[in-house]
Amino acid sequence: MRKQVRQEEPPVLKNGAVTWAASWSASRSEGKPWRWPVKDGIPVNQWILEPLRIQTASHCSFCDGFPVAAVSIETIEHFHPKSTFPEKAFEWGNLFYCCTRCQGAKKERFDPGILKPDEGEYDFARYFIFDYTTGEISPNPISTTEEQQRAFITIEHYKLNDGILPQERRRWLQIRRKIPEGELDDFAYRDFLS
Numbered sequence: 001m002r003k004q005v006r007q008e009e010p011p012v013l014k015n016g017a018v019t020w021a022a023s024w025s026a027s028r029s030e031g032k033p034w035r036w037p038v039k040d041g042i043p044v045n046q047w048i049l050e051p052l053r054i055q056t057a058s059h060c061s062f063c064d065g066f067p068v069a070a071v072s073i074e075t076i077e078h079f080h081p082k083s084t085f086p087e088k089a090f091e092w093g094n095l096f097y098c099c100t101r102c103q104g105a106k107k108e109r110f111d112p113g114i115l116k117p118d119e120g121e122y123d124f125a126r127y128f129i130f131d132y133t134t135g136e137i138s139p140n141p142i143s144t145t146e147e148q149q150r151a152f153i154t155i156e157h158y159k160l161n162d163g164i165l166p167q168e169r170r171r172w173l174q175i176r177r178k179i180p181e182g183e184l185d186d187f188a189y190r191d192f193l194s
């Protein structure tokens with residue numbers, strides 16, 4: 001989960017966010033399903049997908065899957081779930097480019113400890129370490145107890161060590177660096193996914 005610098009808010013959101021959030025809040029209380037509103041004939045998610053994709057250089061914001069479009073539907077993750085935080089459903093800082101696997105892992109769950117990739121003090125190495133042997137990430141043992149807890153919560157919510165993810169990270173490292181099996185060395189793995 002690499003640090004992101006938040007791009008400038010797209011004008012479409014600046015103009016519509018408050019109205020759409022109120023509308024979604026009302027729809028939700030009536031039990032209606034979520035749908036992206038449409039602006040000038042184009043769903044809002046299509047308007048904002050490109051700047052979000054640029055923000056991560058086409059990587060999933062959470063598992064670093066790359067390129068998302070090749071392995072998944074490109075989705076927009078509501079960091080604060082839209083069901084629990086309808087007022088944040090169109091808040092630019094709450095939206096992240098994301099793969100379907102991570103969406104399915106987190107679902108509508110939320111914990112205030114989850115690390116946010118564009119959070120000011122966030123940095124991968126501050127919170128996580130990467131095991132080059134297993135391909136798994138884990139809380140950095142030299143960070144504070146609170147930081148380790150946040151890293152743990154983040155791994156759990158997005159299930160960052162589940163399924164083929166660890167293998168995929170190792171595979172990417174070896175492909176990008178042409179490193180033989182068993183000779184992975186110490187470097188920032190995410191840099192190779194850029």
Ligand SMILES: [Zn+2]
Nearest residue numbers: 060063099102
């Ligand atoms: Zn993902």
